[in-house]
Amino acid sequence: MDSQLQSNRGVGGITTTSFPYKLLREEEQEVRIVTIMPESAGQEVRCSLATVSLRKRQHFEALSYVWGSDETKGNHEIILDGHSFAVTANLATALHHLRQREKPRSMWVDYICINQRDLDEKNVQVALMGQIYRKANRVVAYLGDLTPQIERSITWTERYTQRKVNSRTLFWWKLDIKAWCSRNTEYNKNSATLDACLGKKDLIHLPYWTRMWTYQEYHLPRHDPICMCGNLVFKSTVITDKASNQLDDAQVAIIRKTRPRKEHDERARAQFEQANDFNPKPDSALYGMFTNHAGRNYVVRNRFSKIPSEPLGELMARTASHSCRDPRDKIFALYGMAPAAQQAYPADYKKPVEQVLRETTELIFNREMGPAIFRLFPVRPNNIHDESLPSWVPDFTREACRMPRQSQYSLLRPDESLTTPIGPHRSRVSDDLATLHLWARPVGRCKVLFQFSPDEREVASQIWECFQSPDALGNSFWMPSGLSERFLRACLSHRWICYQFGMDEIADTLQQMVQERTGAVSGGGPVDECWAMLEEELRCNSSKTVFRVVTSDGTDGFGISGVGVQDEDLVVVASGALEPLVLRGKVELASRYQLVGQAVVDGVYEEQIPNPVSDQVQRRPFEEFVLK
Template sequence: MSLYLTPLNPHLKEIRILHLQPLTSGPSIRCSTSTVSLLSQPSPSYEALSYVWGDASIQQEIQFDGAPFPVTRNLFTALQHLRLPDQERRLWVDALCINQKDIKERNEQVAMMGEIYVYARPVLIFLGEADEGSNEAFNLISRVSEEGEIEDNVSRKLFSFYMNLVEREWFTRLWTVQELVLASQDPMVGCGFSWISWSVLLRVWQRVALREFGEMEMVISSEESDEGNESEELSGRRPNGIKIDLLSNLRKAVTEKKGEELRDLLLNTVSCKATEPRDRIYGLLGMLVEGHRNDITVDYSRPLGQVYAEAITHIFRRGIGPFLLSGMELAGPTPSDSSFPSWVPMFGSRTLPSPTKFHPPGVGASGAGSGADNGRVDEDIQTLRVRGMPIDTVLEKIEFGEGLACLTQLSAVEALVSKARQLATENKHHRLYLNSFKSKEPVWRTLIANKAYSGAAREVAPESYGEMYQRLRDNPDIGWNSDENPARKYILALMNHLPGSCFFISTTGFYGISQGTLEVGDHLAIWFGAPAPFALRPKAQVQDESGELKYAVCGVAYVAGIMDGEMVDEIYCEDLEDDMLFIVH
């Protein structure tokens, strides 16, 4: 009889331990389970397996509690390699120790996942079967870790091995991040039957990377690192390392600070894959600052939009919501899943961090309000209330084509700019104090969000780009692919920003670029705490109980002339206008 029929007691923090029988028990994989409490003294002894589930449709059979039981091929392979010669092995394996068909038990066990991996002695990271060269590489790593010098040929061989190693699926998954980061003992890493400690794997990688990247002149010093650059953080880029470094830094941060902020965890795992979309939140809870973990309830039966909305609500309570939303692809006014409020990010989307291209290189449109603790979510976790300043309403737009096609649309952009300037003149008495902003920034800067083509989001576009833009305007068919093309860098900058975006003008003469989802009639507004303005769509004159207009958020925009905080600093801070409460659904 399966022990799944005996429920686990979450109040006693009970878990199941898998007893993996040794090789002497026969050729087939045999295992059984027993129940232990994490509260017992002494603490239960077990190792926790960290692996990738793999394709659930490809299964093999083991003997589990005396009966045939299907498991994924990846788990079957892991268990094969973990069997000891002549003694039982005590493991915690999520697929077998949790009744995956019992939503209640699954919720309770996932909520305890952080503790399960903390108590494990140790965590076993199984990367999969050995491949050509992995056994030799593991032996080399062990040897090099004890030696002072690395020979050139050994360094090159290990560098190649590491670069291939991080292509293994384990390094791409979200759950594996927590399983490594929370391990209280030094985890063991295995390929096939070769095993090595994580600390040795990391230490040798750092020595090899310093040497090999140095040969390629790719080492980035600490002064040149992206520390504190939140735009690059949002995009998930780490120019001075690969996944091993990112995991190491996260493990160190969580260990030293006893947990991490949810916002930072989301940003650091933005490129990780998760089969179950809810795990993009639930798979991070064990790494949260301890006092924050109860803010989010694990419940796999809840609609996905509610799960994500609850996570963003937590971030707003921490005072860092507007900045996060400005760098994320949001559900928008017409989400494919009706459970999503428009202001909730679409975690898992390949384009998730794409709105960062509209962030300016400096402080941003919020100006003095860039560090504002702004916004709260109602108890229904559907309604966001956030303070800011209205800018204007979108009057007209041009959608840019994909690839090089966008370069042929610059004359149409210039025509719209001329129309915007005419509108500014016609509306010069409307909010008179805004007139100076509308002509402050040239169109060539606006089209590239004032960023130099260098990969560094904080580098302002040089004045030389203005001349490049004029060359391109005069000769739109100029060959851009040649290094000798005098406009090449500016063209590359345009290619980073325009495809899939749009150019717009507003009713009183502002202009800028935005996401392709922007529509005529959308409102532009600054939310205090965000580096870029938001595009908001009025919800058919729907008003709340106080008579205030409700909006859906469409995304972010770059509005020429106000992206250094001028509008907030000179208008709001000088008391020329009051701020406004935006009610967003």
């Protein structure tokens, strides 16, 4: 069930108003199964519907696919029990390829099997999706159209990783034999292998892997789904890590064999350049795409021996970058893997989005992870002024550790001695979902110093100036002799750069960047890994605010935050939190606060303990802050 479908089943000109659905009995866990009739490829797709109960053993497949977002391509029609039935272009294509020549095929297809006009039925059927995809004999993941490069990638893996001998791998077997005695054939094999490398990239970047509903549909089945691109059917293991890594190794081998030498001809040189171009450079957009997918491991399935039960918050963080049209589907599309969440707050498309977000925050905060929720998700844009929701309801559409501009410093952690409460203090969302009762220790008040430029090149100059002349930050900080390095480390906490390179190398690279920008030295040199990572860190700091944290004893620290910090905002370390939080008092409500957001704060982290700031915070008792 693709997320694009969920906001309003039947939107965008796709209508099912003319089809006479029969009511389903909820108590019997009834669902509809569509049978795709066998007909020749040129004919229209004909189907029939039958009602079955999940309480009994059934034989059916389940389809997982992307509904499609381009509504300008027009509608496509199938024949369903003698009625014309409009479907999306992508579903129509999938049905054509799924249709068998001689045998009917029984499948559960969300768009056809659920009455899209009936919200009550939709709520019930969404609750059954976990069972549907677990009980299906097989799940077919229709990934998208087939290209020659994708076909090369799949058949290469079947030949060299799975060692298959069939009509699809015969192409590669012939090349192997001929390549032993013909240099020209070796070139042909290299060229075909490079096509396979390109196909692998195309395959893992298909929209299927970035949709909300397809995530649980792919991970829920008891057995690995069968994948389809066009009419090509293949096992999902074709795109797992092992297969992918072996194709990468083949690419590296081509680079080594064709590395330019005097005896090499132009064809070898061209293949070397082509193979080398597939390695995304650290400063390229493609590099981000590759590392993003590698880190999230979208295509590698978790295997569950029984119905999975995972914390909703962790699932939502894992799928934060997945897209859907209806914000409620950021939650409902994961209920099949988080039955505890479904039981607490059943899917209900009649609920306003704001209510669903409040309930989800309560569930994750009170029952799963407490203030650590703010490590996984950033604050909402304009959360202070958005009165439709409390300031503490996070932005579930983005993952904080993947959104460094939102002040998430996932590589820093406050020392446990500051966040572990003495006594039964437990932060919680109120029963009426209106307030957050946060137990925390105050650190100090904010005094804004300056704001980083939106231009990353200017950010480099600003950081370098503070590194060279820390007096620009002020003269009341603890241990002034170490201020330069502490400030630089705080600015570089979004990635692992400080763990991969020494501070001297980082400082030298930063200085070179600044000199190139000012024209002191000529640019255009090679971009190494340190340079590329430093550029990303600079982008993460753009437009952030640098402020002093004024403590009661005059020994100050500094802070950096991507949210709108103002003078007199209060920095606290909360019980169970994984980063300092910034609060703002509400003028019209005494003793009430709003959550401004997260920040990195000098002096409270594990590697900095002990110091005057942490000593002072540790002496303070936990206080209850009521957040609106």
